[in-house]
Amino acid sequence: MRCTALKNKTALFLCVCLLLLSCGCTRAERKETSLFAMDTIMQITAYGGSDDALAEARDVIEGLDAALDATDSQSTLSLLRSGDAVPKTILEPLQTAKKIASATDGALDVTLFPLSDAWGFYTKQYRVPPQTELRTLLQNRGSVSVQDGRLVLSDGTKLDLGSVAKGYAADCAAKTLRQNGVQGAVLALGGNVQTVGQKPDGSDWRVSVADPLHPDGTVCDLLVGETAVVTSGSYQRSFTENGKTYHHILDPETGAPAESGLLSVTVVCADGTTADGLSTALFILGLDRGSALWRSGEIAFDALWITDRGEIFVTAGLASRVEQTNETYGKANIIE
Amino acid sequence: MKRTGKQISSNKLWIAVFAAMIIGCILFIILFKNIGGRTAVIYQDGQEIARIDLSRVTESYTVPLDGNVILVEPGSIRMQSADCPDQICVHQGVLHDAGRIVCLPNRVLIEMEHTKDAPDAKAG
CATH class of the missing domain: 2.60.320.10 (N-utilization substance G protein NusG, insert domain)
Known part of the structure; x- marks a missing residue:
């Protein structure tokens, strides 16, 4: 009896010891890669999965970069003509962009290529187009739709999916990582963040939000599960002429940089393509119309707005997941 | 069931080994958690x-x-x-x-x- 009891205790101790040791040994290996695509730097960090996981995710992103580049006359997007069958890689982001456009009274517009080009945001040869030029470009803006799987594009219209391309690339790369058995990953595609699965220690992913006034710094950290986190801000691409700064987020109503009282908007939602397009649309809409959209529930998302008065507003669904890291901004106001 | 002196010392030995392992693990985590930060x-x-x-x-x-x-x-x-x-x-x-x-x-x-x-x- 005594001998059995002692053996049981010994076995128990050994099991506990083995368990403790295994906790330290079974962590999935951390793998990283970085690439330059879609005119920005992209980084992927993955835990676990096959050896080819990161390489395959890179291939997916590079393929989409080549397909969706509106500035490349030989890209799949540029070569697509009205009446052509729309490939899946264009159809999916286009449908998401159209859905966001419908929910935001056209704040997201995929036909603004001539306007962005006139401002020099593609070539980096920046200029302020005269009002007459902007009016003409706005009037000549066409329409785009898909009927029976075929593109319907009005004459002279050029399709530009730049507002959703990085988010779509994140969605597709995340899918590839999952298919390769990756247990957890974070994709940072030029400031578009997409998380996959869980961190090895089971804790939340910590995604910081850039300080729009000092982009090297941060305003807060968001503690999130598997989701997309995308920020659109006036600081991301801009130029200054005659003392005035002009940013790259153009308002489809004026053809000029949106003046909505915001410095940045961060969107948190499950779908990366939606988060990408919606962050642009919410920046253009401003705080009041954007928070009204959130209340309507037409699109499921959470958001964090930073106004040009240095105020932070956050939707109730995200409020408990915000850890502020910057004292120059006041306490976040909760939108309910 | 009266325990013999040998049995008690054997149990104590195991407890000591177990405690030493836990302390070792904690020290390892504290000492090495910030490696790579620079x-x-x-x-x-x-x-x-x-x-x-x-x-x-x-x-x-x-x-x-x-x-x-x-x-x-x-x-x-x-x-x-x-x-x-x-x-x-x-x-x-x-x-x-x-x-x-x-x-x-x-x-x-x-x-x-x-x-x-x-x-x-x-x-x-």
Whole structure:
């Protein structure tokens, strides 16, 4: 009896010891890669999965970069003509962009290529187009739709999916990582963040939000599960002429940089393509119309707005997941 | 059931071994959790060029790349020069223990290695 009891205790101790040791040994290996695509730097960090996981995710992103580049006359997007069958890689982001456009009274517009080009945001040869030029470009803006799987594009219209391309690339790369058995990953595609699965220690992913006034710094950290986190801000691409700064987020109503009282908007939602397009649309809409959209529930998302008065507003669904890291901004106001 | 002296000492021995292992694990975590917090990694075209523990740098030196020159100093690293027109990377300042410097035209990235407490990513 005594001998059995002692053996049981010994076995128990050994099991506990083995368990403790295994906790330290079974962590999935951390793998990283970085690439330059879609005119920005992209980084992927993955835990676990096959050896080819990161390489395959890179291939997916590079393929989409080549397909969706509106500035490349030989890209799949540029070569697509009205009446052509729309490939899946264009159809999916286009449908998401159209859905966001419908929910935001056209704040997201995929036909603004001539306007962005006139401002020099593609070539980096920046200029302020005269009002007459902007009016003409706005009037000549066409329409785009898909009927029976075929593109319907009005004459002279050029399709530009730049507002959703990085988010779509994140969605597709995340899918590839999952298919390769990756247990957890974070994709940072030029400031578009997409998380996959869980961190090895089971804790939340910590995604910081850039300080729009000092982009090297941060305003807060968001503690999130598997989701997309995308920020659109006036600081991301801009130029200054005659003392005035002009940013790259153009308002489809004026053809000029949106003046909505915001410095940045961060969107948190499950779908990366939606988060990408919606962050642009919410920046253009401003705080009041954007928070009204959130209340309507037409699109499921959470958001964090930073106004040009240095105020932070956050939707109730995200409020408990915000850890502020910057004292120059006041306490976040909760939108309910 | 009266326990013999031998049995009690055997149990105590196991408890001591068990406690020592737990203390060992805790010490290991405390001592090694911040390793890598001062390591800068340089990439060009997605390929790792160099991995530098800044805490072990005693004298300044430069790392010449195709189009860029990186200055490594005791405890810090920065882009000293670049042949690109915008010079954004040169003006991004000095890295000590977190953050990154990017030269988009030359596809160069200098990044401080991830530490446990650092954010996983940055949006914006």
